[in-house]
Amino acid sequence: MNILIIGGGKMGLSHMAILSRLLDKGSVAVCDASTLSRYVFGKLGIRTFKSLEDALATDTVWRGAVVATPTSTHFPIAQALLQRGIPCFIEKPLTLDPYKSQQLADLQGRQGTLVQMGLVTRFIQPFLRLRSITRTGVLGQPLHYRARMMGNVVTRPDNNSWRTDFQRGGGCLNEYGPHLLDLCRSIFGEVQQLQSADYSQVHSTRGDDRFNIGWSHTSGARGKLLLDWCDTSRRKSAMDFDVAFDYGTVHANNAEISVQVASGAPISAEQRALLLAPMLPYPVNFYLRGEEFSLQLEIFLQRALGRPLLRAAVDPDVAATVHDGLAVDRLIHAIATMGKLV
Amino acid sequence: MSFGRIILGDNQFLGINHASPDKALSLDEKFAHPDAILEVINWAYQAGIRDFMFTTHARLKPVIHEIIRSRLFPGMQYIPCLPYAHKYANSLTDGGILAVVADHIGGCSKRELLKCVGRVAVGDFSAVMQLLVEIELLMTRGLNVRGVFLQNIIFDLITGLGAWSLLARFHRHVSERFQATPGYITMNHPMAQRVLCDEIGLHAPWICANFNIAGFRMNPSIEEVQASFGNRQSRNIAMSIFASGALGTGGAIEHARDHAGVDAILFGSSRRENIENNIALINAGT
Numbered sequence: 041m042n043i044l045i046i047g048g049g050k051m052g053l054s055h056m057a058i059l060s061r062l063l064d065k066g067s068v069a070v071c072d073a074s075t076l077s078r079y080v081f082g083k084l085g086i087r088t089f090k091s092l093e094d095a096l097a098t099d100t101v102w103r104g105a106v107v108a109t110p111t112s113t114h115f116p117i118a119q120a121l122l123q124r125g126i127p128c129f130i131e132k133p134l135t136l137d138p139y140k141s142q143q144l145a146d147l148q149g150r151q152g153t154l155v156q157m158g159l160v161t162r163f164i165q166p167f168l169r170l171r172s173i174t175r176t177g178v179l180g181q182p183l184h185y186r187a188r189m190m191g192n193v194v195t196r197p198d199n200n201s202w203r204t205d206f207q208r209g210g211g212c213l214n215e216y217g218p219h220l221l222d223l224c225r226s227i228f229g230e231v232q233q234l235q236s237a238d239y240s241q242v243h244s245t246r247g248d249d250r251f252n253i254g255w256s257h258t259s260g261a262r263g264k265l266l267l268d269w270c271d272t273s274r275r276k277s278a279m280d281f282d283v284a285f286d287y288g289t290v291h292a293n294n295a296e297i298s299v300q301v302a303s304g305a306p307i308s309a310e311q312r313a314l315l316l317a318p319m320l321p322y323p324v325n326f327y328l329r330g331e332e333f334s335l336q337l338e339i340f341l342q343r344a345l346g347r348p349l350l351r352a353a354v355d356p357d358v359a360a361t362v363h364d365g366l367a368v369d370r371l372i373h374a375i376a377t378m379g380k381l382v
Numbered sequence: 383m384s385f386g387r388i389i390l391g392d393n394q395f396l397g398i399n400h401a402s403p404d405k406a407l408s409l410d411e412k413f414a415h416p417d418a419i420l421e422v423i424n425w426a427y428q429a430g431i432r433d434f435m436f437t438t439h440a441r442l443k444p445v446i447h448e449i450i451r452s453r454l455f456p457g458m459q460y461i462p463c464l465p466y467a468h469k470y471a472n473s474l475t476d477g478g479i480l481a482v483v484a485d486h487i488g489g490c491s492k493r494e495l496l497k498c499v500g501r502v503a504v505g506d507f508s509a510v511m512q513l514l515v516e517i518e519l520l521m522t523r524g525l526n527v528r529g530v531f532l533q534n535i536i537f538d539l540i541t542g543l544g545a546w547s548l549l550a551r552f553h554r555h556v557s558e559r560f561q562a563t564p565g566y567i568t569m570n571h572p573m574a575q576r577v578l579c580d581e582i583g584l585h586a587p588w589i590c591a592n593f594n595i596a597g598f599r600m601n602p603s604i605e606e607v608q609a610s611f612g613n614r615q616s617r618n619i620a621m622s623i624f625a626s627g628a629l630g631t632g633g634a635i636e637h638a639r640d641h642a643g644v645d646a647i648l649f650g651s652s653r654r655e656n657i658e659n660n661i662a663l664i665n666a667g668t
Contacts (some may be wrong), residue, residue, distance in 0.1 A: 281650070321598065
């Protein structure tokens, strides 16, 4: 039941802690190029490898792998894993190039190996309920919505760093984009047409700090999106949605959801009660930093190992696939092109 | 050593509300000035609370400084919770690793610092926990520190990684050097109890975890958390008894108060009336 984590940074560490609690002791190993990181992990009793090649050269049967390295390295790592039929959990975004993402999607299609994307915001509970409201049609069709992701990531000029350089995978669109764009797709379905994409800079000179995006979905719903990572009024990054449906409106953010049902709406008392019912966080086997982080890994392990792990009443099919990762990469490319970032 | 039956918490002072970002923002603005925080602590003190658990957050620093300087709240016991990880991240972002050293390590006892660094250098990695405690408790010098708790984000991370030696070192250092009671905040009470009691071999450690009627963040399930609170292998502080306000307050205090495994109740409030009512209700059960 061995799982390999590639990349021992912040996300790798978080995944390692959660996975270690879900598996037997000693089942999780880490692959990291940094000698210091390997020293620290080794001191903590965790098996380490210098490179993916080293890890794959051992006799260990890897039942799954987590790719938590910088995005520019995702392609060769995911390719090597998929060629060996090892189930992959890949942090967002899939790659920085839609062409390469397509190659990975094709390879996955030929191999049939499990690939799950770390598009974690799908599992934030108010957004799961908004998705359910939209997909069941209980409030009718979604007509239009405003979606925002705002936070205080960049608060001063930082122009030598890759973090604010779009070409090197930085900037607000690359950082926040995958979360919000994917969430909009998950809730409202495929995007049919991109209508507007405008960016502005606050501190950065090689990338975007804010993006305004307008688009429509195949369902007919129209969306206005705002990404802003220079909002100093926020303690941490957060998303919110305001959605107009045929028979009501919904406001949802990371912690809560409120539904206003229009008078005369054709909704039964039972449906109304369900819409307005208070919401409790889902139970998870091990909580580290938000239920969503645990839920996505419970689903990945459940699928990779073929044994039941999920306690929460969450549909495992909510998890993002390699095709979702590809779709997000294409949208980012299209938005950057329309916004003249590339 | 023990704590009082009622402990005042500090989430409200830091603008934390798990159920509503709007409420969180309004609390954040309300308690931007230390005087506003001191006023609420004073209400709790006047109402009989003698234990205050707080995060080693920069916002609390002038508050603690003023309590020490003006000798406020005689007899109050303080329980710092560490680390407040963001301050290290902020220093790192603003000035790199040198800023982390300059901002946080400069005031430590040189003797303790050398001991910790020496141990790490010879391969005793768990000594980093000593270093952490030394740094984090700098702001509490002169305060009546009765307990030192590890925050859930770091405790659950360490337990997740299976790094028991770090926890054992923390426990020993807090007990021996500070003569204080070590404690652990967690979102996974049954697992925390297993690790602390069975893996590390601690006797009746203090664990602080969510305990409420609704099962709000009681992992892996409300039943298992109630059972592990009730088995008496650990001494337990119930927190989030109102489930962050998500489900109203009816019966919340009685539920925690009357459960056999709850040794103390931690709550935070920004309103005098609520503080006094909560205390009266908790004391009505004793």
